[in-house]
Amino acid sequence: MLVCCANLVCCCASGFCLASCVQGPAPQPAAAVEQQQQQQDGKETKKKDKKDKKAAGLTLGKGCAVVRAHLEKAAAGAAGTLQVIDGGLAAADAVLGGGAGLDAVAGAIAAHEAPAVKLLEDLRVVVEANQARRKPKVAKGARDFLPDQMAIREAAFGTITSVFKRHGAVAIDTPVFELRETLMGKYGEDSKLIYDLADQGGELLSLRYDLTVPFARYVAVNAIGNIKRYHIGKVYRRDQPQLNRGRFREFFQCDFDIAGSYAAMVPDAEVLSVLVEILRDLQLGKFTVKLNHRRLLDAMLAIAGVPPQKFRPICSAIDKLDKEPWEVVRAEMVEEKGLPGDVADTIGQFVMLRGEPRQLLAVLTASEHPLAQHPDSAAALAELSSLFDYLDALGALGPISFDLSLARGLDYYTGVIYEAVLEGGNVGSIAAGGRYDKLVGMFSGKDVPAVGVSIGIERVFAIMEGQARERAAASGTAIRATETQVLVASIGNGMQVKRMEVAAKLWAAGIKAEFGFKPNPKMGDQLGYALEQGIPFMVLFGETELQQGQVKVKDMAAKTEETVALDGLVAELQRLIAAQVAS
């Protein structure tokens, strides 16, 4: 019953969705996908509930009793309801005449909705009373970050942000929701994955799907001519989550983009350099950045004889080449998308081309090569030639692979496109981007050319978490979730206030310190805590030490202990901490 009641509460006020809730999710495609996902996820509570229900016959809980009372009343007043609707339709008819009937329609519907609103209110009370009994959980596809995961996340963000700042980028932020119309028409088929907010009166909002469209909207709204910015934020997709592969419904993207009219390929080279520097600095292992050019791709399809209206569908077939062999992709082109076999075979010869950027460029620009002869691809090849020179100057050409099979899904790219993959990893691409010169213009009517990259940080977290756990296991220590430098400990009873005074002295000097919350902590417990948490120093004292104005300082790694005057404690700890940082 729980599932049923929960759904009922938020059904729209028309009352007519009621049945779909009693039945489980409404028979819309999205709901069906959702249900399928939940089953695939192995969370079959709902299914089990249904089975139990069938076996035991339908048992009515409190919520159902409320529904029953409502329906009984509704049945009794059925004739009245039909009249209301009749009136509503008549009024709607009047609308067609010129709008005079609008008020009548609203009145009829409002009268019709009142009992349903009452029902929902009653159900809300029942559900709220029930909810304390339920096991709390996190929304599907989202996750809590535990303290050691946060420590890793902060380290990753620190590395990434320092590269962004090294390149003189500014930070910006945008709201987590946008007007729905801002996101509409930007993501093609994937629009169905956008989370909408409920219509609670006022604007229609959706959660952002990526950071690129909000960035373009930001550039347009704030009338920005040029900007080099980074943005780290959560984005939302109602996709099939695969938690073990780092695929979530709420996840972070780290974006770096350069917008503005500049010398060709110079910003593109810097964006790629930023990507390469980040992947190097994160030390995730060997990686490759596959690179292609949209206009080269289009020219290639034109040369092969693909009609222009099939460019995008054929591109999306090509996009599968990193997962499927050529035979499967060829079959899709010929059987599903109706390409003649010889056209597909020509494409097949192109997309097998990949390799060291300048070598492949030399092959493609040789005067007899069809790509050198087609005006569009010739221009693209000239751009790539400059790009490779710039990347070489920036020391970022090494990991680049010029790869004619790279297609990228999104429609808005207009120039260079790229995608980074880890070698030997089974995590798919961890970053991707390209040039999109027309997106800002979709908002402001005035194009601001732009190029950027988006790093899918969840997969990076997963890898770094594995590395951190390995390191911790090898060294026999835990992953540190705090930065505490000193534990203030005491011997004997009644020292709570003294521990607090010493800790406050350290805090005032900027030293990161903790003290025990128990009134009379045991020495063994305090030592154990410091070791377990990896706290490098302890300050220790009892009644005797304090009377002499002294404390002991324990270096946990060196296993040494010294007596220090209370007056000199801060200076001594600062010396020890500095020495530790330096070593």
Add this chain to the structure above:
Amino acid sequence: MLVCCANLVCCCASGFCLASCVQGPAPQPAAAVEQQQQQQDGKETKKKDKKDKKAAGLTLGKGCAVVRAHLEKAAAGAAGTLQVIDGGLAAADAVLGGGAGLDAVAGAIAAHEAPAVKLLEDLRVVVEANQARRKPKVAKGARDFLPDQMAIREAAFGTITSVFKRHGAVAIDTPVFELRETLMGKYGEDSKLIYDLADQGGELLSLRYDLTVPFARYVAVNAIGNIKRYHIGKVYRRDQPQLNRGRFREFFQCDFDIAGSYAAMVPDAEVLSVLVEILRDLQLGKFTVKLNHRRLLDAMLAIAGVPPQKFRPICSAIDKLDKEPWEVVRAEMVEEKGLPGDVADTIGQFVMLRGEPRQLLAVLTASEHPLAQHPDSAAALAELSSLFDYLDALGALGPISFDLSLARGLDYYTGVIYEAVLEGGNVGSIAAGGRYDKLVGMFSGKDVPAVGVSIGIERVFAIMEGQARERAAASGTAIRATETQVLVASIGNGMQVKRMEVAAKLWAAGIKAEFGFKPNPKMGDQLGYALEQGIPFMVLFGETELQQGQVKVKDMAAKTEETVALDGLVAELQRLIAAQVAS
């Protein structure tokens, strides 16, 4: 017409909400508030549209033409629709017999919904085609952060986070949305301000309203016995935004909480110390932390003769004392909430008590004082006595004001409560918190006592932004949004690749550097950019310098220039940067 079409797109699939959209927002209280707010905000576009429409008669746009076609069809098939509903009611009747009719209801409703779904699909196409023509904007009550605002925000977060870390707190994060049932029944009347996500099949979700309830859910889900954590994140309230007073619908909270069973008042003292340290470190000016105890408040009301069921309503009247004079609050108690006049007057005598913590404590604990005699308040006063000793030990007692008029709105507090206000500021409270020992138990059934504080950082941003602009104006410089240390500039043409090579050398050494994107930048432009952006050093070269393996380094503040060998450039810049940081 735009407003009307936009609403139509997301109406629930029943089709019956149609009228309320044509009419403007549905006649629900929330929607009414929303409309009122929009008018108060002075954004009267909608109103204006309506006026225009009235003047010109109803003109049909593309969207209306679609609606018209739908209604014509619906009118033609009205008899059929009525039959479907008739069948639906009959089937619903069958439910009462034992559930066999559920499928029939769903089927009937599904058949009924199909044309509405088609209508919505058609409307979506119209709206998407229209949307390129609209001026893009940010959702009401939300905001973009511009680069200089981000720099200030990062500085504020840096200060706050460093206090949290100084106290050995771990960081956690939770999803931006929670299951709706997690938030239900936690916020009393304010629940109406919660943003719900649309029901797109699957779970019912809402955006988080604060970080405290998600924290309690987190402690319960992850079966945590004790934790000292901080959490900085955005929360969402469909409230009346007052942008000039730092009141947004999407805003940050910075929370610090200690959960776990510890010696009484020790964690409470540390939380208050964290609050005091943060407000000191942020340098926002003089501040006061008002402090009270929930059980003292309840005893006070009991002594005055307030019946227990009126404790919360009377508390919420008391809560207004920071905005209203006593006469107004007394009138609310007597006229609206039915207290006898003498009972209100007794309360009036209590709530006027405020002052230096230990002085007021001495007054209240004097044996003849009624609060010393009531068992609940006597226990609370004993707790406060320890708390003041601990706060004194931590050096955090100074800004505390013991204030019997502090009540706090939220129901879940069970012990000490507090609220920080800036003196002379007109921004209301900038931080608040207290002890809530029963909230985790609402999820897990097992209480984990907890105490915490939440800092409302938007108001802090506004103050810091003002301070930064004043400083910038006084010194004649801009607020720096980047941390760039070096601008790589060149003299003469064709030096793009050379500028890139030098920049890459600096980046590799961790130096924050930019180079111009124009192919042949003018020296004046490059100098101007460095000055405008506050970049402290420039590296300059032309063909001649490079042939000699040399560059020039310009110190912008010192207005000096030196010639350096390219090989020694990194070392020289690191020396200059270190000297600048030290000065």
